[in-house]
Amino acid sequence: MIPPIFLLILLLKTVNSVDFTIQEATIDEIQSAFKQNKLTSKDLVEIYIREVRKLNPIYRAVIELNPDAVRQAEKADQERKDKARKSRLTRLHGIPVLLKDNIATKDKLNTTAGSYALLKSVVPRDAGVVKKLRESGAIILGKASLSEWANYRSSNAPSGWNARAKQAVNPYVATLDPCGSSTGSAISVAANMVTVSLGTETDGSILCPSSSNSVVGIKPTLGLTSRAGVIPITPKQDTVGPMGRTVTDAVYVLDVIAGFDKYDAVATRKASKYVPKGGYLKHLNAGGLKGKRLGIMRAYPYFGFANDTEILNMFEKHFDILRHNGAILVENLEIINLNQIISSMFNGEDIAFSAEFKLALNEYLKELVASPVRSLADVIAFNKKYADLEKIEEYPQDLFLAAEKTNGIGKLEKEALLNMTKASKYGFEKLMYDNKLDALVTPYSHGSSVLAIGGYPGISVPAGYDKNGGPYGICFGGLKGAEPTLIEIAYGFEQATKFRKPPSIKNQF
Numbered sequence: 001m002i003p004p005i006f007l008l009i010l011l012l013k014t015v016n017s018v019d020f021t022i023q024e025a026t027i028d029e030i031q032s033a034f035k036q037n038k039l040t041s042k043d044l045v046e047i048y049i050r051e052v053r054k055l056n057p058i059y060r061a062v063i064e065l066n067p068d069a070v071r072q073a074e075k076a077d078q079e080r081k082d083k084a085r086k087s088r089l090t091r092l093h094g095i096p097v098l099l100k101d102n103i104a105t106k107d108k109l110n111t112t113a114g115s116y117a118l119l120k121s122v123v124p125r126d127a128g129v130v131k132k133l134r135e136s137g138a139i140i141l142g143k144a145s146l147s148e149w150a151n152y153r154s155s156n157a158p159s160g161w162n163a164r165a166k167q168a169v170n171p172y173v174a175t176l177d178p179c180g181s182s183t184g185s186a187i188s189v190a191a192n193m194v195t196v197s198l199g200t201e202t203d204g205s206i207l208c209p210s211s212s213n214s215v216v217g218i219k220p221t222l223g224l225t226s227r228a229g230v231i232p233i234t235p236k237q238d239t240v241g242p243m244g245r246t247v248t249d250a251v252y253v254l255d256v257i258a259g260f261d262k263y264d265a266v267a268t269r270k271a272s273k274y275v276p277k278g279g280y281l282k283h284l285n286a287g288g289l290k291g292k293r294l295g296i297m298r299a300y301p302y303f304g305f306a307n308d309t310e311i312l313n314m315f316e317k318h319f320d321i322l323r324h325n326g327a328i329l330v331e332n333l334e335i336i337n338l339n340q341i342i343s344s345m346f347n348g349e350d351i352a353f354s355a356e357f358k359l360a361l362n363e364y365l366k367e368l369v370a371s372p373v374r375s376l377a378d379v380i381a382f383n384k385k386y387a388d389l390e391k392i393e394e395y396p397q398d399l400f401l402a403a404e405k406t407n408g409i410g411k412l413e414k415e416a417l418l419n420m421t422k423a424s425k426y427g428f429e430k431l432m433y434d435n436k437l438d439a440l441v442t443p444y445s446h447g448s449s450v451l452a453i454g455g456y457p458g459i460s461v462p463a464g465y466d467k468n469g470g471p472y473g474i475c476f477g478g479l480k481g482a483e484p485t486l487i488e489i490a491y492g493f494e495q496a497t498k499f500r501k502p503p504s505i506k507n508q509f
């Protein structure tokens with residue numbers, strides 16, 4: 001049998017002499033194939049479903065496929081024929097999207113954070129970002145796998161493991177950490193199992209898997225995208241963001257999901273002032289690096305390259321590329337009291353997360369229309385009862401147990417939060433203002449904690465492959481609301497380099 005994907009290419013080739021292939025297909029290419037009647041949304045969804053069926057037994061990037069995806073695609077195809085609607089269609093109309101399994105959908109899909117404890121729970125409504133995606137005409141293809149509970153159950157569990165989908169696999173090098181917690185969101189996009197996806201991040205969970213699986217990931221400013229209907233860790237740091245194979249594709253998604261949501265009113269109202277008039281697309285500017293001041297800390301951990309000569313050598317050519325494209329590199333930066341700032345960051349996260357997680361999770365569970373578990377205590381009991389299924393012996397639920405012991409935001413938690421605010425103010429913000437930086441450049445996702453604790457945005461762009469074929473990214477982080485500038489920088493870098501290559505299944509099997 002000819003694999004369906006080649007059949008489609010053949011078919012398209014015979015009908016039309018223009019090449020359209022699903023491998024690395026961008027949203028612009030897909031939309032233009034739609035417009036020229038070379039492809040329907042239904043074709044596209046069916047191709048991706050076949051790819052998922054073929055690749056998922058290896059990669060375990062998808063937990064569930066949406067049984068209504070084909071029907072939704074047919075509806076999108078109908079809408080495209082309607083002349084009155086045509087002018088109003090968004091770039092995401094008819095485009096399949098995978099959602100990390102902690103993002104609620106009010107449909108046949110389960111929302112479980114990878115845990116059996118939440119199987120058959122019924123959510124009150126679509127997550128705020130899902131509502132916006134549906135309004136844009138995007139197709140919900142299914143749910144992506146993740147580190148269980150977004151990596152907040154066990155400090156021992158490997159990245160990308162959850163009880164329902166088991167261990168996700170890096171498509172470039174099977175032995176390489178696929179990173180989490182938005183593991184499946186990154187792998188599925190990297191391996192061409194879907195066009196784009198959504199991930200979530202509390203500290204590193206979008207930026208790290210994007211770097212490790214060679215995709216573009218945007219971790220937005222806190223509150224720029226709604227967290228309503230997202231299984232939480234902490235409202236102080238949780239954020240939802242897109243992943244794509246190109247900066248443009250990720251920005252198309254950001255454009256749709258950013259903005260106010262009455263179910264996450266305080267944070268989204270505050271951040272909606274950052275959404276530029278007319279959206280983000282005008283910032284996809286190939287000359288975007290020109291005149292940008294980029295900070296590089298060669299010597300320091302967490303903010304930079306940590307004196308790691310191997311990594312520094314790998315990135316010297318990237319620094320040259322940035323310079324050749326008009327960026328001004330500001331090097332040899334220093335931060336006073338760096339060690340104290342770093343210890344404040346990690347201490348603070350440890351203390352504050354634990355208390356905030358219990359409050360936020362209990363609130364989420366209480367809101368469910370139906371659920372086998374109604375509190376963190378119930379989840380802990382469920383895990384004990386189904387210890388084999390949830391691998392409790394191997395991956396103990398230590399973070400859950402610690403959180404259950406907490407009792408709200410008391411004196412200690414307030415102090416920890418204040419320490420984190422101070423660390424941001426006298427660390428990252430001071431560095432950015434004092435040096436008039438547009439972005440701080442870090443390798444892989446090394447800067448993610450700095451961005452996480454202050455609610456700052458970051459974009460990871462593929463930056464190459466190491467000697468073993470392992471992907472790595474470069475991360476551009478900025479102050480709150482800096483997305484337009486970061487998009488210009490990321491797009492400028494991507495257009496100058498085009499490092500991304502699809503994984504080859506032959507690499508490892």
Ligand SMILES: *[C@@H]1O[C@H](CO)[C@@H](O)[C@H](O)[C@H]1NC(C)=O
Binds near residue numbers: 066108119
């Ligand atoms: C949701 O979970 C239930 C219970 O396991 C299952 O029967 C159903 O098929 C799941 N939904 C999807 C879309 O896979």
Ligand SMILES: *[C@@H]1O[C@H](CO)[C@@H](O)[C@H](O)[C@H]1NC(C)=O
Binds near residue numbers: 300
């Ligand atoms: C990094 O290396 C330089 C030169 O070897 C050294 O002076 C500096 O102290 C190192 N920085 C750190 C943070 O280790």
Ligand SMILES: *[C@@H]1O[C@H](CO)[C@@H](O)[C@H](O)[C@H]1NC(C)=O
Binds near residue numbers: 344347348351413
């Ligand atoms: C806050 O920072 C101070 C000064 O570094 C430190 O002594 C204290 O232990 C920190 N508090 C918490 C709760 O982390």
